[in-house]
Amino acid sequence: MKNFLIPTTLKDDTICAVKSAISQAKSSGCEIILMMVSDAPDTFSSSGYLREMRTGLTASQETVLDTCRYIIDHTPNCKIKVHNQYGLSSPIFKRIIDVFSVKLMILTHSYKQETKRIHQYVVQLAANQKCPILHLSLEQYKDDFNKALYIENASGNMHVKDVQQFLSANFSFEIVSQTASFEDNYENFAPHLSEAISKYDIDLLVETRKGEKIKFKKKKTENLNDKLGLPVLSLYEEMA
Missing domain, CATH: 3.40.50.620 (HUPs)
Known part of the structure; x- marks a missing residue:
């Protein structure tokens, strides 16, 4: 359960x-x-x-x-x-x-x-x-996720094989493509991301995260959900 x-x-x-x-x-x-x-x-x-x-x-x-x-x-x-x-x-x-x-x-x-x-x-x-x-995401509910795009954190130390091993043990989808983090250069990455999502029929993004200091911002920043319109599975690096 x-x-x-x-x-x-x-x-x-x-x-x-x-x-x-x-x-x-x-x-x-x-x-x-x-x-x-x-x-x-x-x-x-x-x-x-x-x-x-x-x-x-x-x-x-x-x-x-x-x-x-x-x-x-x-x-x-x-x-x-x-x-x-x-x-x-x-x-x-x-x-x-x-x-x-x-x-x-x-x-x-x-x-x-x-x-x-x-x-x-x-x-x-x-x-x-x-x-x-x-x-x-804001998109209509989907019954299940099958294929994932792994967004590799430049400051992280997780290899895609380690992430896939964790996913295989806990979820039913697999990583079929990966890309470097594009937070500071999304406009240039966008065409390649759209092509990969369409080519591999990707329905989920996977990222890793680290703990951060709590900060309250008046203006909300766009996240991966907003930019690509796909659900995002976020894994704490020590877990994966």
Whole structure:
């Protein structure tokens, strides 16, 4: 059984994230944890703390949650759980991953676009955890991924064979092409990337990452999802 963690504000693409988790479980069963994070109430009163924690869901959020539960109810050997987290830090995040035995974290496009500081903090904390992260794209949901393009990190020390070995042990897709990192020269790389994606029928990008210092930026920078419109599997280098 594989366990998946999906940070969410219950936007529509949470449904796609749940379907992706089920697909990655490969009929072996799974538990999906929908994590809803809020700031810890700023009060010393117990009654005040409990009062501020009682935040109901909107009608649209209820609909998304009901849909996710319906999908799980009709999927054998799968369970779903809603985890409400008030306040977050790196040790707490790591503890959540350990307690739920999370094998893959899934981040939706809408979650990464959230403007509240707590949600931006979740995304950055997630990147510093050793758990693999699947960044979903804006494209329509795809049942499964088969062929991947490996984006080699110039500052990393992971060989493509090591990455493929990790993928073979944990996922069902393979690397069919690779390229050097193009973050500072995307315009020149773009035609070659488009050609490779079309030629090899690539439906997933694979990258490695290292831990970084938490920084809050007023302007969001484009990531691989935005540039190429494909899902991205991000592997922490020590994992791969």
